[in-house]
Amino acid sequence: MIHLQKKICLSCRNFSLQDTQSGACKVVKGLATYPLKATGDTCDKWLDCGQQYFIRTGWIKGRLAKEHGDKGTTETGIIF
Numbered sequence: 001m002i003h004l005q006k007k008i009c010l011s012c013r014n015f016s017l018q019d020t021q022s023g024a025c026k027v028v029k030g031l032a033t034y035p036l037k038a039t040g041d042t043c044d045k046w047l048d049c050g051q052q053y054f055i056r057t058g059w060i061k062g063r064l065a066k067e068h069g070d071k072g073t074t075e076t077g078i079i080f
Protein backbone atom coordinates (compact mmCIF):
# COMPACT_ATOMS: atom_id res chain seq x y z
CA MET A 1 0.00 0.00 0.00
CA ILE A 2 1.31 3.44 -0.87
CA HIS A 3 1.24 5.89 1.96
CA LEU A 4 0.44 9.35 0.73
CA GLN A 5 2.07 12.03 2.81
CA LYS A 6 -0.05 14.99 3.82
CA LYS A 7 1.15 17.96 1.79
CA ILE A 8 2.09 20.32 4.60
CA CYS A 9 5.27 22.29 5.31
CA LEU A 10 6.30 19.77 7.99
CA SER A 11 6.60 17.07 5.31
CA CYS A 12 8.09 19.35 2.65
CA ARG A 13 11.69 19.19 1.41
CA ASN A 14 11.88 22.99 1.24
CA PHE A 15 11.05 23.34 4.93
CA SER A 16 13.57 23.92 7.70
CA LEU A 17 12.04 23.28 11.11
CA GLN A 18 12.91 25.90 13.74
CA ASP A 19 10.61 25.19 16.67
CA THR A 20 7.68 22.92 17.47
CA GLN A 21 5.22 25.00 15.44
CA SER A 22 7.10 26.67 12.64
CA GLY A 23 10.11 26.83 10.37
CA ALA A 24 11.57 28.51 7.33
CA CYS A 25 10.46 27.89 3.75
CA LYS A 26 13.57 27.72 1.55
CA VAL A 27 11.86 27.13 -1.78
CA VAL A 28 13.30 30.43 -2.98
CA LYS A 29 17.08 30.16 -2.54
CA GLY A 30 19.56 32.84 -1.59
CA LEU A 31 17.32 35.03 0.56
CA ALA A 32 18.80 36.90 3.52
CA THR A 33 15.87 35.69 5.60
CA TYR A 34 13.47 32.93 4.64
CA PRO A 35 9.72 33.32 5.20
CA LEU A 36 8.42 31.72 8.37
CA LYS A 37 5.70 29.10 7.91
CA ALA A 38 3.58 27.13 10.34
CA THR A 39 4.17 23.35 10.23
CA GLY A 40 0.59 22.87 8.98
CA ASP A 41 0.82 25.38 6.13
CA THR A 42 1.03 24.28 2.53
CA CYS A 43 1.50 25.54 -1.02
CA ASP A 44 1.76 24.20 -4.56
CA LYS A 45 5.58 24.00 -4.37
CA TRP A 46 5.42 21.16 -1.85
CA LEU A 47 7.98 18.37 -2.30
CA ASP A 48 8.05 15.15 -0.28
CA CYS A 49 10.88 15.18 2.28
CA GLY A 50 10.59 11.41 2.89
CA GLN A 51 12.14 10.07 6.12
CA GLN A 52 12.92 13.59 7.25
CA TYR A 53 9.26 13.92 8.21
CA PHE A 54 9.59 11.24 10.89
CA ILE A 55 12.79 12.81 12.20
CA ARG A 56 10.98 16.14 12.46
CA THR A 57 7.92 14.73 14.21
CA GLY A 58 10.24 12.85 16.59
CA TRP A 59 12.13 16.04 17.33
CA ILE A 60 8.87 17.94 17.99
CA LYS A 61 7.65 15.19 20.32
CA GLY A 62 10.93 15.28 22.18
CA ARG A 63 10.84 19.03 22.49
CA LEU A 64 7.28 19.04 23.80
CA ALA A 65 8.05 16.26 26.28
CA LYS A 66 11.09 18.17 27.50
CA GLU A 67 8.97 21.26 28.04
CA HIS A 68 6.78 19.10 30.27
CA GLY A 69 9.81 17.75 32.10
CA ASP A 70 9.56 14.18 30.74
CA LYS A 71 12.45 12.00 29.62
CA GLY A 72 12.47 9.20 27.11
CA THR A 73 13.13 8.14 23.55
CA THR A 74 11.13 8.62 20.39
CA GLU A 75 10.32 5.82 17.95
CA THR A 76 13.19 7.02 15.75
CA GLY A 77 15.57 6.42 18.65
CA ILE A 78 16.20 10.04 19.52
CA ILE A 79 17.00 10.40 23.21
CA PHE A 80 15.69 13.53 24.80
Ligand code: SF4
Pocket: 007, 008, 009, 012, 013, 014, 015, 024, 025, 026, 027, 037, 041, 042, 043, 044, 045, 046, 047
Ligand atom coordinates in the same frame (compact mmCIF):
# COMPACT_ATOMS: atom_id res chain seq x y z
S1 SF4 B 1 5.42 26.95 1.83
FE1 SF4 B 1 5.35 25.36 0.23
S2 SF4 B 1 7.44 25.08 -0.50
FE2 SF4 B 1 7.51 26.20 1.44
S3 SF4 B 1 7.83 24.65 2.98
FE3 SF4 B 1 5.63 24.98 2.85
S4 SF4 B 1 4.85 23.50 1.36
FE4 SF4 B 1 7.10 23.61 1.13
